[in-house]
Amino acid sequence: MPSRKPVSAATDAPQTFTITQLAAEFDITPRAIRFYEEAGLLQPGRHGRNRVYGPRDRTRLKLTLRGKRLGLALQEIKQLVDMYDSQASAAPQLRAFLATLARHREQLEQQRDDIEITLAEIQQHEKRCRALLAEA
Numbered sequence: 029m030p031s032r033k034p035v036s037a038a039t040d041a042p043q044t045f046t047i048t049q050l051a052a053e054f055d056i057t058p059r060a061i062r063f064y065e066e067a068g069l070l071q072p073g074r075h076g077r078n079r080v081y082g083p084r085d086r087t088r089l090k091l092t093l094r095g096k097r098l099g100l101a102l103q104e105i106k107q108l109v110d111m112y113d114s115q116a117s118a119a120p121q122l123r124a125f126l127a128t129l130a131r132h133r134e135q136l137e138q139q140r141d142d143i144e145i146t147l148a149e150i151q152q153h154e155k156r157c158r159a160l161l162a163e164a
Contacts, residue, residue, distance in 0.1 A: 054090070065079075108125055
């Protein structure tokens with residue numbers, strides 16, 4: 029993991045990150061980070077013309093990328109990350125996350141079933157083609 033240097037020189041200031049540091053840490057492009065900003069997932073501060081990200085932005089980016097790896101839609105990710113940010117009890121967030129995961133699991137299982145059906149059809153066509161070739 030690359031070392032992260034605070035943008036601010038003050039030792040008691042909260043740690044901040046540049047877009048380049050976050051991009052390197054999470055192995056994504058600065059353009060992807062700006063996309064997540066436009067989607068409302070990140071809200072960096074500004075230091076002159078430069079974006080300055082705090083620990084909250086870093087955590088939100090980490091959760092966003094985790095949701096993306098799970099295959100969640102950007103709107104689902106935003107909803108879950110926004111709930112994570114709230115000071116309310118974790119129970120509603122966990123229930124919402126479970127519901128989202130259940131919906132996503134259902135979609136993936138349907139996709140798997142569709143793929144298995146398609147693979148079986150391909151296998152039948154291959155078998156028929158081989159039989160026709162053997163007859164020729």
